[in-house]
Amino acid sequence: MRRLLLILTLIIAGEMVFGLPFHTARYFRPTMLEVFGFSNTQLGDLFAVYGIAAMLAYFPGGALADRFSERFQLSVSLFATAAGGLYMATIPGAPQMAALYGYWGISTIFLFWGALIRATRDWGGRHSQGRAFGILEGGRGLTAAVVASVAVSIFAALMPETVELASDAERRAAFSKVILTYSAITAAVGMLAWTLIPVSKGATHARPNPLAGMAVVAGRPIVWAQAAIIVCAYCGFKGTDNYSLYAVQVLGMNEVDAARFATWGAYIRPFAAIAAGLCADRFDAARSIGVAFLILVLAYLPLSMFTPDTSGVNLIYANIFISFFAVFAIRGIYFALLEENKTPPHVTGAAVGMVSLIGYMPEIFFASIAGRILDANPGVEGFHNYFMFLASIMLAGVAAVAWLIWLRRRGVEKLWPVQLESRGSGLS
Numbered sequence: 001m002r003r004l005l006l007i008l009t010l011i012i013a014g015e016m017v018f019g020l021p022f023h024t025a026r027y028f029r030p031t032m033l034e035v036f037g038f039s040n041t042q043l044g045d046l047f048a049v050y051g052i053a054a055m056l057a058y059f060p061g062g063a064l065a066d067r068f069s070e071r072f073q074l075s076v077s078l079f080a081t082a083a084g085g086l087y088m089a090t091i092p093g094a095p096q097m098a099a100l101y102g103y104w105g106i107s108t109i110f111l112f113w114g115a116l117i118r119a120t121r122d123w124g125g126r127h128s129q130g131r132a133f134g135i136l137e138g139g140r141g142l143t144a145a146v147v148a149s150v151a152v153s154i155f156a157a158l159m160p161e162t163v164e165l166a167s168d169a170e171r172r173a174a175f176s177k178v179i180l181t182y183s184a185i186t187a188a189v190g191m192l193a194w195t196l197i198p199v200s201k202g203a204t205h206a207r208p209n210p211l212a213g214m215a216v217v218a219g220r221p222i223v224w225a226q227a228a229i230i231v232c233a234y235c236g237f238k239g240t241d242n243y244s245l246y247a248v249q250v251l252g253m254n255e256v257d258a259a260r261f262a263t264w265g266a267y268i269r270p271f272a273a274i275a276a277g278l279c280a281d282r283f284d285a286a287r288s289i290g291v292a293f294l295i296l297v298l299a300y301l302p303l304s305m306f307t308p309d310t311s312g313v314n315l316i317y318a319n320i321f322i323s324f325f326a327v328f329a330i331r332g333i334y335f336a337l338l339e340e341n342k343t344p345p346h347v348t349g350a351a352v353g354m355v356s357l358i359g360y361m362p363e364i365f366f367a368s369i370a371g372r373i374l375d376a377n378p379g380v381e382g383f384h385n386y387f388m389f390l391a392s393i394m395l396a397g398v399a400a401v402a403w404l405i406w407l408r409r410r411g412v413e414k415l416w417p418v419q420l421e422s423r424g425s426g427l428s
Helices: 002-016 019-027 029-036 040-064 070-088 094-107 113-124 129-158 168-196 210-218 221-249 255-266 268-282 285-303 313-333 345-359 362-376 380-409
Strands: none
Touching: 002 070, 002 113, 002 129, 002 168, 019 029, 019 040, 019 070, 019 094, 019 129, 019 168, 019 221, 019 255, 029 040, 029 168, 029 221, 029 255, 040 094, 040 113, 040 345, 040 362, 070 094, 070 113, 070 168, 113 129, 113 345, 129 168, 129 255, 129 268, 129 313, 210 345, 221 255, 221 285, 221 313, 221 345, 221 362, 221 380, 255 268, 255 313, 268 285, 268 313, 285 313, 285 380, 362 380
């Protein structure tokens, strides 16, 4: 029972810490653009600020995860993130929102991300890494879908029956309530994490010097290959942020229906991630990821050409939901590569920090580039260019998987040092 409660807590915490900075823009993008008066480019630049702050936090935060208690790190992160939502609900101006997203880049990553991945790897044990990370990602997806459904219901209840006729004040008030809902849930999950996550045995002094682990993982080519895979996979995930806008500008939905549409996609996430986890344990995570990248290429290319008038809406829906499935499948297993690459447990946090530092760099550039693509040619043409951009990145993902497999064939995953000193910075 304790084991079940632990993974459930990690799942809920692992999603809700990102609810305020990401869910509000992913599921309610047209509304957020209206309420804050942002263009796609301006919103993309906010995420660039987040990405820069997060990039600075990933590597040192991952190293700290090898030394301190997961309970403390996760709880503090959740409380700090929830506090930022109280400020967002006041609908501040663009400079203040940029500062808030920079703050969230630290609060959601520095003490959180490495601790979450380390705890999940420990939970999965030696032979169930694909299943462990698949369950984490799938559970996070289900959490996102359920909470988003609640938020959409609140939003719909506060908007007038004819959504298109909503005044600026009505739209602003409704969206503020959505933000406050996310804040309250995030804070409640912080309390849950503090209550249910046990203090790690030997969580401080018995763990190795973080600087030693950072030096080791930075010199491993196989870590860089995993990071390259995550770069491409995360671009695919960030690509789903604009699906609700696509529903409005291309498919002709209103704001509420577009939010529901994006939420439906989130319900695919648990099935895709868990299925991918089972495949990774049964076969191989790297090759499974490669297949998913190819599926994404085949899904994005038609979307770069189709319109509702020329191909039929059902064909567009099919490719969109296929892309949802493949993106979530990759996310479900790319951290299972830690075990396949034979990453030593004592540098798990440092390795997570390293691959995350590189792998999540799309936080800096993807939204800004995507916003400029969409603003340059609003509507169908802009989204055609957008999906072609995504297809090219997925082809790069196939190449990254091929590089990782080549490195394994050379045996480089077997060259890790046996242990690190617990206090010094050298290797034993």
